[in-house]
Amino acid sequence: MKIISIILQLFVITGFYLIGEAIQVFFNIPLPGSIIGFLLLFTALMLKIYPLEWIESGAHFLLAFLSLYFIPATVGVVEYGELFSGKGMLLIPIVIASTFLTMAVAGWVSQYAAKASTDRKERS
Amino acid sequence: MAFNLTAAFFAVLTVSIYLLTNVLYLKYRKTLLNPVLASTAILALILVLGNIPYDTYMMGGSWIGTLLGPAVVALAIPLYKQRDLLFTNMLPILSGIAAGVVVGMASGVLFTQLFRFSEELILTVLPKSLTTPVAMQVASNLGGIPSLAAVFVMVAGFTGYIVGPALLKWLHIDSPIGRGIGLGTSAHGMGTAKAFEYGQQETSMSSVAMTLSAVLGALLGPVAAWLLLL
Numbered sequence: 001m002k003i004i005s006i007i008l009q010l011f012v013i014t015g016f017y018l019i020g021e022a023i024q025v026f027f028n029i030p031l032p033g034s035i036i037g038f039l040l041l042f043t044a045l046m047l048k049i050y051p052l053e054w055i056e057s058g059a060h061f062l063l064a065f066l067s068l069y070f071i072p073a074t075v076g077v078v079e080y081g082e083l084f085s086g087k088g089m090l091l092i093p094i095v096i097a098s099t100f101l102t103m104a105v106a107g108w109v110s111q112y113a114a115k116a117s118t119d120r121k122e123r124s
Numbered sequence: 125m126a127f128n129l130t131a132a133f134f135a136v137l138t139v140s141i142y143l144l145t146n147v148l149y150l151k152y153r154k155t156l157l158n159p160v161l162a163s164t165a166i167l168a169l170i171l172v173l174g175n176i177p178y179d180t181y182m183m184g185g186s187w188i189g190t191l192l193g194p195a196v197v198a199l200a201i202p203l204y205k206q207r208d209l210l211f212t213n214m215l216p217i218l219s220g221i222a223a224g225v226v227v228g229m230a231s232g233v234l235f236t237q238l239f240r241f242s243e244e245l246i247l248t249v250l251p252k253s254l255t256t257p258v259a260m261q262v263a264s265n266l267g268g269i270p271s272l273a274a275v276f277v278m279v280a281g282f283t284g285y286i287v288g289p290a291l292l293k294w295l296h297i298d299s300p301i302g303r304g305i306g307l308g309t310s311a312h313g314m315g316t317a318k319a320f321e322y323g324q325q326e327t328s329m330s331s332v333a334m335t336l337s338a339v340l341g342a343l344l345g346p347v348a349a350w351l352l353l354l
Contacts, residue, residue: 010194017194030346032261034196035339042200052204059198062191066313067160068142069192070256072185074164074278076271078171079178083272091245094235095252095276099283099310100291102228102253106333107297107306110220114301117215 002057009058016041134184141166155286158314160278192257196338199255203335206328216301221333224309225340228253229348243353244268251345252276255312258338262345277312284311285318304329309337 020037023029029036044050084092145162156162171181182189203210210217232249241249248268251259256277263273288307292298297306303322307315308330319330 013198014194017197020197021193030265031342032196032258032265034193034261035258035342037193037197038200038339041197042204045200045204046207052201056201059201062195062198063202065142065191066195066257068139069188069195070260070274071138071142071160071163071167072182072189073192073256073260073271074160074274075167075171075181075185076178077164077275078168080269080272080275087239087241088245090239091236091241091249091276092279094239095232095249095279096283098228098231098235098249099253099280100287101231102224102280103284103288103291103306103310103315104295104297105227106220106224106309106337107292107302108220108295109223110216110305111297111299111302113219114213114216114299 006058006061009055010062012055013041013058013062016044130180131184131187134181135187136184137170138163138167138185138188155282158282161282192260196255196257196261199335199338202331206332209328210332213301217305217329217332217336220302220305221309221337221340224305224333225253225337225344226348228310229341229344230352233348233352237352245272246353247349248272249276250349251341252280253310253312253337254341255334255338258342262342266345266349278314281311281314284315288315288318300325301329305333308333312338 016037017034018037020035020040021033023036024031024033041050041055045052045055080088142159142163145157145159145166148162149157149159167181170176171178229250232252233246236246236249244267246268247266248263250266250268251262251273253259254262254277256274259273259277260270262268264270284307288311292303292306297303300323304319304326307319307326309315311318312334316327316330316334319326
């Protein structure tokens with residue numbers, strides 16, 4: 001029974017994805033169809049249009065192997081071997097430096113904003 | 125028939141290697157044995173040594189890749205389950221993520237521009253702090269190279285995973301919200317795995333940050349590309 005419900009839920013998730021893709025193509029939105037599907041599903045859950053119990057185990061199953069799905073794409077790096085033997089090597093430290101900045105800014109801003117809002121609550 | 129057999133072979137091979145590297149990773153817990161990294165390395169080696177064209181491999185590989193779209197949709201479930209956390213800390217969470225996404229994209233583009241890389245490579249580096257499936261989509265929509273984008277996403281992930289804690293400590297980012305949002309926004313799933321070592325609150329914050337930064341990044345990606353490449 002459990003397996004059947006997981007399979008049915010996977011179809012529902014795929015349905016949201018396909019609707020997202022269709023909306024993307026139809027309205028020519030510069031946003032991936034998968035993100036549109038994500039927003040639709042999140043909205044449906046928030047508005048209680050679609051109950052969590054009818055999708056939770058399927059989503060859990062699908063996400064358990066998330067990293068598997070992008071391996072075929074990452075293997076594609078074999079086609080860009082020569083890029084990293086020359087100047088392209090520089091792209092690695094660039095990404096590392098940019099990641100540092102991202103983490104510092106995101107972490108600092110959220111910590112500062114959280115502190116500011118608790119201070120405000122304490123004062124009032 | 126031969127066509128389908130080849131495809132099936134590469135699909136099964138990918139899944140088998142993935143499962144094998146997962147078992148090894150769970151057993152030895154070494155960062156370098158990270159299943160994505162190890163599987164990619166093994167498969168790449170097989171293709172190179174066997175002189176197998178990537179397109180041939182992708183006959184089966186693309187079967188697995190089609191699950192990426194639905195998996196992104198499924199990320200709505202963990203976010204929905206974290207909604208209370210999200211709504212009670214809405215301002216700090218959103219401001220931190222937004223600032224991080226903007227700085228991440230802008231700095232990636234500016235640094236690559238500084239070294240005069242091609243526009244194609246600039247657009248490939250742009251989405252590197254987003255979770256892989258979304259980063260690949262964004263890169264391909266903008267005119268970048270999806271599989272290279274996935275490599276940069278991994279570099280960002282490893283950076284956050286390995287050096288993140290030291291950086292956070294150095295900058296005195298020591299609250300669960302600061303650590304979680306910092307790790308999740310910059311290093312997506314890998315950052316969230318590191319956040320798990322701090323505790324439950326950091327993990328939740330990081331997974332919320334990973335998901336929301338992906339959505340925001342997908343929205344802002346085209347805008348950032350347009351603004352920065354003028």
